Amino acid sequence: MITATLVLGLLALLGMPLFAVIATGALWGFYQADIDLAVVAIEFYRIAEMPVLLAIPLFTFAGYLLSESQAPGRLVNLTQALIGWMPGGLALVSLAVCAFFTAFTGASGVTIIALGALLYPALRQADYAENYSLGLVTTSGSLGLLFAPSLPLILYGIVAQQLNIGPAISIDQLFLAGIFPGLLMLLLLGGWSCWKNRSIRQPLSEFSWKKVGIAIRQAIWELPLPFVVLGGIYSGYFAVSEAAAVTAAYVFLVEVVILREISWKKLPEVMHRSMVLVGGILIILGLSLASTNVMIDSGMPERLFNFVQQTVNSKLTFLLLLNLFLLCLGALLDIFSALVLVVPLILPVAVGYGIHPVHLGIIFLANMQIGYLTPPVGMNLFIASYRFERPITQLYRATWPFLVLLLICVALITYFPQLSMVLL
Amino acid sequence: TIKIATVAPEGSSWMQKMRAGAVEIKTRTAGRVLLKFYGGGVMGNEKSVFRKMRVGQLQGGAFTGGGLSKMVPDMMLYGLPLLTRSVGEMNYVRQQMDNQLIQRLDQSGYVCFGFASGGFANLMSQQPVASVEDLKGKKVWVPEGDTISYEVMEGLGVAPVTLPLSDVLTGLQTGLVDVVATSPLGALAFQWYTRVGYITDMPLVYITGALVVDKRTFSRLSADDQQIVHEVLGQIYHEIDQETTVDNEQALQTLLDQGLKLVPPADGEFSRWNKVATQVIDAVAERGTFPAALYDQARQHIKDYRQHQPLASAQ
C-alpha cells in the first residue's frame, strides 16, 4: 500500500501524465482487491452519467472564444474609463478584468496569455515597476477562481455531490459562496496596489462620462454576459448546464457572427484548443472516479477519518493542518487533479469536524489558487516566464508580496466561515 | 462477503435497518456470511450498480422497481402509472402477485428477499399544480428509462426531463427539473423536499424497492446460511413494507410542518390522467415491450377487489 503510493508518486514526479498515474493506481488497487479491472471502464463511463458535466465543455468553449476575440481589450478600456483615475488605477483595472476573465476561462493559463500581453506593456508604459507589473499579471492569472462560473468551482461541486456526504450542496450555492471571499482577495490586492502606486495616477480630469459612454458602447455585447450567467442561475431560470449552453451560443453569436472578430476559418482551431483542455481535465476526472472507487471499496475514507479524529482534537488545529496540507498540495499538483483526487478523502473528515462542504470548497480553491504561484511548480510562474521571456527566479521575486497577501486572505477565508456562508 | 450498494442515503432508517440486519446475519452464521453496505449512491446510479454486479465487484443492490425492470421487464408492473387507486387495491394485487415476481427475478439470476413499498408518489413542485395546465412550461422529472411515464406525460402534453434518480436533487437545485413525483418518505429521505413547495394530492405511481443478490454468489452459501439470510432480510423488508403506510403519513405531516402545501387536484383531473395512462399502457403492452399477461392478471385482481370491496375502491 505504502510502496504503491510511493511508486505512483515517483511516476508522477518523473513526468508521467497524471491521468496515467491515476489509472495505474486504480488498476493496481482493483487488482489487489481481486476485482475485475473492467470496473475502471465502468467508472470512467460515469462521465456519461453526470448531467452537470455538460457545463464544462460549454463554458470552456465560451471562455476560449472570448479570449480569442478583442473582448479583453474592450473590457480593459471600459474599466480604465471607469476606475483609471484612481491612484494605481491601471493596477486596479488589471485586477478587475483578470478576475472577470478567469471566472470564464477557468484559470487554465488563458488569462495570462490573453490579457497579460495587453496589460503588461500598458503597465510598464504607465511607469509601474517591472517586478510589480510582472507580479501583478502573474497573480491575476488565477484571480477570479472563486467567481462563477469558474470551472474549478463547478468541478468541486460535481465531486462533492458524487460523494453525497453531509448537507446536500449545489453548484449555485458554491457560486454564491465564492463572491465575498473573491471580493476580499480583490480588495486586499487592490488596496495594496493603490497604496504602493499612489504616486502613479492620471489627473482626475482624465475621467469623462463621454469616455465611459464610448467604452460602454464598444463593450455593449459583452456586458450582458455576467447577467445571463449569474442572473440566469441565481434566479433559478437556468440550470448551470443551461446557462453554459446559452453563454456558449451567445458568445459565438457575438464574436463570430455579429462582430466577426473570429473568422469562420479560425473557429475550428478555437474549438480544437478548448476541447483539448476539456479532454485533459475530464479524462483525469473519469479515471479518478475509478481511483476513488478503489478507496471507497476498501473503506479507506473511514480509516482516514478515524485516524484524523484520533490525532487531531480541535477544529482549529484541523483547519490549520488542512491549510498547510492544501498549500503543499497546490504547490505540487494542478487544481483539477488535486480536486478530483483529494476532495473525496478530505470531505468526510472535514464534515466530521463540522465544516460545511461549501465552506470546504472555498477553502480548497483559495489554497489551490495560491498553488498557482508557489515555487517550485506554480503553473502561472511558468506561463508568465514563458510568455514574458523572464527567468523563473525573477518571477519568484516579483510574486512574493502578492503571495503574502493571498495567504492572509486564505487565513481569513478559513477562519471566518461567514464570509463564504452568509449569502446561502 | 456480500457487497451491496444502494442509493438510500447514509444514516437513513433504511440503512440503519440493513446494517442491523448485517450484524444479525453475521452472528447467526458465526461470521460465515458478511454483508457490507455502500449507501448514499457512492457506487454510482442503478445502472452502474448492475454493471458492477455483472463483473463481480458488487454482489447485490437495492433497486427501485424501475431499475429492476431494466433487467427483468416484468418488474415494471407495480410501477405502472395509475394502475391502482388506493393502498388497499395495491395491497390486494401484491398479495396475489409478489411471489410470482420474486420467481421471475430468480429465473433471471437474482435472489430477491421481498418487495418493500415506498408508498404512492405524488407530484411535488415549486409552483402549485392542480391540473395538467399548471404543468405547461414546467420541467417535469421522469425517471431515466421509464418510457411509460414519459409517454403518459407526453400524452398529457407535457415535456418531461429524464434524469437518473441520483441526479434529481442536483436537478432540482440547478433548475434542471422543477416538478418531481415521489412519496413523502422519498422526498424526506432524498432531501428533495428542501427544493419544492407544493404537493399535489393525487396518487400517481406506486413505488416499490427490492434488494436483490446475484444468484451465483448466493447459491455458494450453505443451505442453512441461505435460510438465515432469507429470514433476516425477508423480515426487514416485511417490516419496511408494513411501516411504509404509517411512515408516509408521518412524513407527509413533517413535510406540511416544514411549510409545504397540499394542493387538491382540480375536478376531473384524476380521470383525465387515468384515461391517458390506460391508453399508454395498453399501447405499450401491445408493442410487447412489457409482458401483457402479467398486466391482465393484475387488472383481473383489481376487478375482483373492486367487486368485493366497492366502498374501499371508491376512494
Add this chain to the structure above:
Amino acid sequence: MKMIVTWLSTGLRRLENTLLALLLTVMVILAVGQIVQRNLFDSGFVWTDEFLRILVLWLTVIGALVASRTDQHIRMDVLVRFVPERVQLPLRRIIFALTAAVCGTLAWHGYHFVRIEAEFGSVLLGQYPSWWFQSVIPVGFALISWRYILLMIDPPSADSAAQDLP
C-alpha cells in the same frame, strides 16, 4: 511501411479534428435547442439529455486523444527539471512506454466492459445498443496508447513541449 503509418496518422488526425468540431457544434445546438423548445414550445425530445451526456464522454475521449499527439496532458514534472541532461531522453522514453502500457490495459478492460454490455443487450437512447456509444472508451484508449508508443520511439524535444502550454 513508414508511408502507410504517416498516411494513417494524417487521416486519423483529420478525423479527430473533424469529430471534435462536429461533436462540440452538435452539443451547442442541441443544448440551446432544447432550452428554446422547452421554453417556447413546451416540448422536448425524450433522449436529448442522454444524448448530450454521451457527447460529453466522446468529447472527453477524443479531446484527450488529441492532447496525446504532442503529449499535452496535465502532469507535474518537478523532478525532471533536476535530472541531468543525458538521463532526460531515456527517462522520457521509459515514461512514455509506461503510459502506453497503462492506456493499453485500459483499452483492453474497456473492451471487456463493452463486450459485457453488448452481451446483456443494454440499450441507450431507447433502442440503440449501448456498446455503439461505449466503444469510444476502448478505441480511444487504444489510440492514446498508440500515440504514446510513437512518442516513445520518437520523443519530441523538451522545449517543444513547453510551447504547447495551454
